[in-house]
Amino acid sequence: MKLGRVIGRVVCTQKMECFDGLKLLLVQPVDENRKDAGPALVAFDMARAGEGDLVFFEAGKEAAQANPNGWFNPADAAILGVVDAISDAGTPSRGVSRT
Amino acid sequence: MTLARVVANVVSTEKHSHYKGQKILVVQPVDPEGKPKGKSLLAVDGVQAGIGDLVLVVDEGGSARTVIGDESAMTIRTAICGIVDRVDIEDSRGAP
Numbered sequence: 001m002k003l004g005r006v007i008g009r010v011v012c013t014q015k016m017e018c019f020d021g022l023k024l025l026l027v028q029p030v031d032e033n034r035k036d037a038g039p040a041l042v043a044f045d046m047a048r049a050g051e052g053d054l055v056f057f058e059a060g061k062e063a064a065q066a067n068p069n070g071w072f073n074p075a076d077a078a079i080l081g082v083v084d085a086i087s088d089a090g091t092p093s094r095g096v097s098r099t
Numbered sequence: 100m101t102l103a104r105v106v107a108n109v110v111s112t113e114k115h116s117h118y119k120g121q122k123i124l125v126v127q128p129v130d131p132e133g134k135p136k137g138k139s140l141l142a143v144d145g146v147q148a149g150i151g152d153l154v155l156v157v158d159e160g161g162s163a164r165t166v167i168g169d170e171s172a173m174t175i176r177t178a179i180c181g182i183v184d185r186v187d188i189e190d191s192r193g194a195p
Contacts (some may be wrong), residue, residue, distance in 0.1 A: 001140060001178055032106055032125045047115065054108035056111065056114075056123065058174055060160075060176060061160065061175065062176040065174050066117075066173075066174045068114060080174055083111050086108065086109055086110070087110070088108070088150060
């Protein structure tokens with residue numbers, strides 16, 4: 001799993017049936033300090049995330065397993081949770097402002 | 100398995116059902132000397148690790164699901180499977 005920030009939404013009309021009803025979001029991977037870490041990617045959303053949210057996502061074959069339309073699909077990234085806060089040693093939980 | 104340092108705790112309410120009741124930690128992979136190496140990642144905790152601990156991280160789905168004891172949690176790939184007490188390294192590491 002990795003942390004990411006939702007930076008946009010991707011709309012596809014013509015797509016594989018296994019993606020019907022799924023929301024596709026553009027995710028910028030970030031580190032625990034919210035700094036960008038690598039190129040942005042498209043992930044389908046299983047956690048009711050929205051633009052600006054800090055999320056955690058899974059890449060690889062485990063992402064396809066999260067697809068409610070069946071496991072046999074070509075998804076390689078899935079948003080699995082919205083992050084409320086990240087806490088580290090000595091500092092209290094840092095809340096995430098939702099936009 | 101790789102060595103990593105636990106650097107933060109992730110709190111999430113809205114998440115996939117496979118992660119219900121699981122503690123999610125941010126881990127930074129380190130080399131045997133303890134220096135950070137590569138990008139941090141998130142792992143499900145199977146051994147009650149905490150911030151600052153040196154841990155063993157397994158980044159493979161089947162192994163991770165064994166660690167947390169739930170074979171049906173198919174979306175889980177990364178888990179912490181041990182807390183490292185000590186790493187002994189030979190002085191002549193790399194020498195023939």
